[in-house]
Amino acid sequence: MLFNSIDFAIFLPVVFFLYWFVTNHNLKLQNALLVVASYIFYGWWDWTFLSLIAFSSFVDYFVGIGLSKTDDSRKRKILLLISILVNLGFLGFFKYCNFFLDNFVEAFSFFGQSINVQGLNIVLPVGISFYTFQTLSYSIDVYRRKLEPTKDVVAFFAFVSFFPQLVAGPIERATNLLPQFYIERKFEYDKAVDGMRQILWGLFKKMVIADNCAYYATDIFTNYQDYPGSTLLLGVFFFAFQIYGDFSGYSDIAIGTSRLFGFNLMKNFAFPYFSRDIAEFWRRWHISLSTWFRDYVYIPLGGSRGGKWMNIRNIFVIFIVSGFWHGANWTFIIWGALNALYFLPLMLLSKNRINTDTVAQGKILPTVKEFFQIGSTFILTLIAWVFFRAETVSHAISYLSGMVSVSLFSAPAVIPKKLLLIVLIFLIAEWLQRDKEHVLQIDDLHIPQPLRWGLYYGVIFTIILLGGVQQQFIYFQF
Numbered sequence: 076m077l078f079n080s081i082d083f084a085i086f087l088p089v090v091f092f093l094y095w096f097v098t099n100h101n102l103k104l105q106n107a108l109l110v111v112a113s114y115i116f117y118g119w120w121d122w123t124f125l126s127l128i129a130f131s132s133f134v135d136y137f138v139g140i141g142l143s144k145t146d147d148s149r150k151r152k153i154l155l156l157i158s159i160l161v162n163l164g165f166l167g168f169f170k171y172c173n174f175f176l177d178n179f180v181e182a183f184s185f186f187g188q189s190i191n192v193q194g195l196n197i198v199l200p201v202g203i204s205f206y207t208f209q210t211l212s213y214s215i216d217v218y219r220r221k222l223e224p225t226k227d228v229v230a231f232f233a234f235v236s237f238f239p240q241l242v243a244g245p246i247e248r249a250t251n252l253l254p255q256f257y258i259e260r261k262f263e264y265d266k267a268v269d270g271m272r273q274i275l276w277g278l279f280k281k282m283v284i285a286d287n288c289a290y291y292a293t294d295i296f297t298n299y300q301d302y303p304g305s306t307l308l309l310g311v312f313f314f315a316f317q318i319y320g321d322f323s324g325y326s327d328i329a330i331g332t333s334r335l336f337g338f339n340l341m342k343n344f345a346f347p348y349f350s351r352d353i354a355e356f357w358r359r360w361h362i363s364l365s366t367w368f369r370d371y372v373y374i375p376l377g378g379s380r381g382g383k384w385m386n387i388r389n390i391f392v393i394f395i396v397s398g399f400w401h402g403a404n405w406t407f408i409i410w411g412a413l414n415a416l417y418f419l420p421l422m423l424l425s426k427n428r429i430n431t432d433t434v435a436q437g438k439i440l441p442t443v444k445e446f447f448q449i450g451s452t453f454i455l456t457l458i459a460w461v462f463f464r465a466e467t468v469s470h471a472i473s474y475l476s477g478m479v480s481v482s483l484f485s486a487p488a489v490i491p492k493k494l495l496l497i498v499l500i501f502l503i504a505e506w507l508q509r510d511k512e513h514v515l516q517i518d519d520l521h522i523p524q525p526l527r528w529g530l531y532y533g534v535i536f537t538i539i540l541l542g543g544v545q546q547q548f549i550y551f552q553f
Contacts, residue, residue, distance in 0.1 A: 076119040078328045079282055079545065086116065091335055095262055106233045106256055109336070113238035117201070124200040127165060132235045134161045135210045139217045139224030139231075151218060158214035162207045169199050174403030202242030204400060208367055210235050213249035215371060222250050230256035239332040243325045243548055245343040245363035252340070260337030270334030272515035272531070277327025279534050284501055285320030286543030287494050288313040295489065296464055299474050304483030307474060309490075311457045314464045316498055319348065321549045322361070327513055346509045348502075349434050351448035353417040353455060354427035364400070368393050383423070390422060391415045401463070406471055410462040417455055433510045497541065 076082050090112045098104040118125050138158045142151055213234075216222040225231050234253045240246075295302060295310025302310070326343035333340045347359035357365050373393045377385055391412065398411020421427040434449065435441040441449065458475070465471035508514045515534070517527065 076116050077545070077547070078325065078332075079278060082119065086112075087332065087335075094336060100259065100261070102257075102259055103229060105260065106227075106229045109233045109238070110229060110236060113233070113236035113241060116238040117236065117241055120201050121198075127200055127203070128206060128236055129232075131162055131165065131207065131210055132232050134158060135214050135235075136225070136228055136231050138214050140226065142214075142217050143224040155214060155218045158211065162211050162214075166203055166207045169197055169203055171403045172197060205244050205246055206235060206241060208246050208364075209249075212246075212367065212371070213253065216249050222253070225253060225257075227257070237333075237338075239329040239336075239338075240340055243322070243329070244361075245326055245329065245341050246367050247340060247363070248367075252338070255338050262337065266334050266337070269516065269518075270331040272517075273327045273331030273334070273513045275331075275531065275534055276513050276515045277324040277329075277331060279538055280320040280324030280327065280501075281548070282538050282542035282545075283320075283497065285317045285324060285549075286546045287497070287541070288317035288320065288543075289546045290543060291489060291491055291494070292317050292464070296474070299470075299477060302477075302488050303485045304478045304480045305485050305487040306489050307478040308457075308483060309487050311461050311464070311474075311478070313494075315348075315453075315457055315460050316501075318460070318463075318549055319344075321546070325548050342512065346505055348453055348456075349449055349506065349509055350452050351430040351434060351445060352421055352426070352452055353414065354421050355430040356452060356456060357414070357418070358431070364397065368397055368400075372396060379422070386422060387419060390418055394418065405468050406462045406465050409468060409471070410459050413459045413462065417459070436510070 076086060090108070094105055094108055098108060114125055114128075117128065135158050138154045141154045145151060145154075213222070213231075217224045230253070233256050234247075234249065237247075237252070292310055292314035295306060296314070299307055299310070323344035330340045330343070341363055343361060343363050345359040345362065347356050350356035350359055373389055376389045376392060378389065379386055394411040394415035395408055396411070398407040398409070398414075401407045401410075418427065430448075434445055461474050461478075462468070462471045465474060504514050508516065515531075517530075522530070
C-alpha cells in the first residue's frame, strides 16, 4: 500500500478512528489492532510474504525468551546464531541468491569453463532488508544485555511489523521503539498536528519533487548516449533530488504517521545536501541505517581503535556492506567503495567529525568557504549517485565518460525550467528550516493562523497541481 495512494488515504483514518475511539485506550487492544493493521498494510502487496514476517517475529521472540533463561555463554551464542542465520538466511536467499549464482557462472567462464546454471525466479519481498535489520537489533541487544527480553508477544509482533515504517524505515532499534508498546498512549493534539505537517511535507517531497525529477532522470539515464555531457549532469542532478525526495519523503510520512498514534521514531534525514564533507553527509543521510552499521558492524570490528590499516579496513567493510545492503549488483558495491574512498582522507587526517553542528548556524547565508564545501561535497555525491542509478558498471562508466567530456560545456538538450524553479524553491525552504525536524515545523515563527493555513493549503494545491506521475518508492526494492 503506497502512502500516496487512495487506498492509504482511506486506510489511515479508519485505523486512526479504531485506535483512539474503539479500543477505549486499552493498551493490549491498541497493540493488537496495530498488528492486524500492519499485516493488512503489508499484505496489500502480497499476502504470501506475511509468513516471512510472522516466522521471523516468532524466531526472535523465542530467541529472546531463551536468552532470558540462561547465562551459559555457549547457549547464548547458539541462540543468537539462530536469529542471525534465520534472518540473514531469508535476506540472503531472496535478495542475493541470483547475484551469487550469476557471478559463480561468470567466474567459471573467465577461466574458459562453461556451466549451465539457471537463475531462480525469486520475487523480492517488499522491505525485507528493513524489518530483518529491525528484528535483528532486538536479538543482538538482548544478547548484549542492553535490553530486557519481552514476554508480550503481541507488543513484539507490533514492534516488528509497525506499518508506518515497515517497508522503508526508519530502521528502528528495539531499545527505542519496543518500550513504547508497553506504556499507555494518550492522544496529544500538538504532536498529532506536527505529525500531519510532516506527512504533508513528505507528500510534497515525494509527489512534487521526486516524481517529477524521476521523469527526467529516467529518460536521461536510459538514453544517455543521445545527450551531451551537460544534459547528463542534469540527469544525475535530477536523480539526486528524486532519491532524496522519494526516500526522505517516505521517512517524513512514516514519522508523521507514527506521531498520530503516539509513537516517536528516530530522525532519518537531516538536510544532507547541505553537508560540508562526506562524513557529515553520512551523519545526515539514512541515519537509521548508518548508525545500525556503526553499532552492529563497525564497532564490533574494532571501529576506529587499532592501527591505521585496521581503521582503513573497517571503513571499507562498513561502506561496501552498506552498498551491498542496497542491492545485489556490483554498482552498489562500487558506490559503497567510492564513498569509503571519499571518507578515508577525512578519517586519516582526523577531520571526520569537525562538522557536527548546523551549517551557518544563526545566519541567513553560508560563508564563501562553507558554500564551496557544500558544493564540492554535492559534486562528489553526484558522481557516486551515477553508480547507484546505473543498471551496470559499464553503464555507469559510459555515463560518467560522456558527462565529463567537452560537451559538458554545451547547452543542455533538456532544460525543464519549471522543475528547476521548483527544486530551487524547495532548496530555499529547506535551507531556511535546516535546524528543524522538517520544513513545516513553524510553531516558533509565530506566523498568524490565517497565513499558516494559507501555507498548508498552498502546499496541498501545489501537490494536486504539480504532482508528477505516481512512482513506486525507490527503497521498496531494497
